[in-house]
Amino acid sequence: MNIFKEANDVLDDFIINRLVSYHELRNYDYGIENRTNVSNISKYTSHRILYEYDILEKLKKFDKTKKYTDEILWRIYWKGYLENHKSIWFEYINFKENSNFSNLNNAMDGNTGIDCFDTWIDELRDNNYLHNHSRMWFASIWIFTLGLPWQLGARFFMKHLFDGDASSNTLSWRWVAGMHTNKRPYLASKKNIDKYTINRFRKTHFSVSKNINIIKYNPLQSNKIPVQRNFTISKILLMFDNDMNILNRSKLFNLYSKVYIISNGIINDGFELSEKVSKFKLGLIDNINKLIPNSEVLKSTDIEILFCDHNFIDVIYPGVGHNLDLINKFASQNQIIINYIYREEDLRYWNYANSGFYKFRTSFYRLNMI
Structure with a gap:
């Protein structure tokens, strides 16, 4: 089955049959045998098989309480907040165990x-x-x-x-x-x-430390959200598994002789995804690869091969994270110029995700008159 049809069938089933009760039942975890109170689309949204802004458009007519709409907004907010405060990411990935x-x-x-x-x-x-x-x-x-x-x-x-x-x-x-x-x-x-959890667990007794030490992160200044460049500089295009929504992008792909979909199983300094997660992601990638006529799957360990023959490479911007670290690392080592291609919606709304969620939410609703 086409992965986009599969994902949209799951989303549509939730909207039609269970969205109305979501605000009342969403906090309940009934166990793996019963997930009817939640949408079950997160594995699609995290790879942008389902695009957040398309989901929000669908929800306009149906989500009267806006509870589920807010959950999608949280995803956009988190992405934008990390773009605005990149130092948080670098502090996280550079964490070393000292005990x-x-x-x-x-x-x-x-x-x-x-x-x-x-x-x-x-x-x-x-x-x-x-x-x-x-x-x-x-x-x-x-x-x-x-x-x-x-x-x-x-x-x-x-x-x-x-x-x-x-x-x-x-x-x-x-x-x-x-x-x-x-x-x-x-x-x-x-x-x-x-x-x-409807009393599913017998031994839920645990204590909370009385000495909670919280290190507050105080960003001195937000990073500037980049400006979209409306031109290409390369004959090849790279994309990663966390942004594989290819709908309405055929014109973009046709500009390139080859589109490479990067499979990044080793995400940071030898830290690997589990075998099941890697297999799941590769399944999504293979599905997308079949839908792009001029595409090819490339393992992250083989990405340096590309840099031997190209001085300029266009990349669909993967957002702050392991994929961006990977491409920046190789580009720096090989003195390659990277032209990132951004989504207009991301650049528009990330600008408002530089403080608290509810300020972001208010700005989003105001801009969209929801």
């Missing part, structure tokens, strides 16, 4: 004795997905009960989630840790977990 955390292996293996947490570890490994509310509880227990660095938790998520996204994942973990807000961490509680 021997004795309980790290137990946490990653699901041997903590905290029933809900250990179950979520199994779910991550087996199904490569967690309900959004459970991600918050998981992160809180990881940080404030097990005393583990949020950076290691964020890396663990990226390794195992089908919908792993550099901006949403990194900034959501920082939000739980209290670094995105005014030193207000998200603290999981037994009462909350029991309520929203």
Whole structure:
């Protein structure tokens, strides 16, 4: 099946049959056997098989409460915020362990004795997905009960989630840790977990550290959002797995003799995605490759071959994250000029994502008169 049809069928089914009850049921995690209260589209949106702005257009007629609309806006906001504050990303990827955390292996293996947490570890490994509310509880227990660095938790998520996204994942973990807000961490509680999991877990007892040390990030200045260049400088175009929405882009692809879709399985200094996540991404890439007449799949380990023959390369901008780090690294090493091709909607709305979410939300609704 065409991947775009598959993704839109999932989205349309949710909008038609379950959107009306989303605002009431969205916080409940009923377990892997029942995900009817959520949309199940995150693995498509994180790769832009479903494009955020197209989803918002669909929702205009149906989402009366705007609860689900806000969830899509959060994705745009996270992307824009990281673009405006790139130093957050560099601090995260440059984090080095300076302590021997004795309980790290137990946490990653699901041997903590905290029933809900250990179950979520199994779910991550087996199904490569967690309900959004459970991600918050998981992160809180990881940080404030097990005393583990949020950076290691964020890396663990990226390794195992089908919908792993550099901006949403990194900034959501920082939000739980209290670094995105005014030193207000998200603290999981037994009462909350029991309520929203319908008492599925027997051993949800855990303690929260009384010595919560939160390092507040205070960006001195926002980065400037780039300006789109409306010309090409290369005969080849590169694109990555986190922006594969090719709809209405045939004119762009026709400008190039070859379009390379980069498969980036090693995402940072030898840190690899899990085998299942890599296989999932490659499946998406292969599907897209069949839909672009002049395309070819290229492994990230072979990307340097391109730089031997080209001084200029056009790249569909992948956003702050591992893919951007990869292309910038190779370009710098080989003295290649990169021309990034941006999406107009991104450049327009990212400018408003330089402070809090609700300011961004207000600006978005004002601009779109929603």
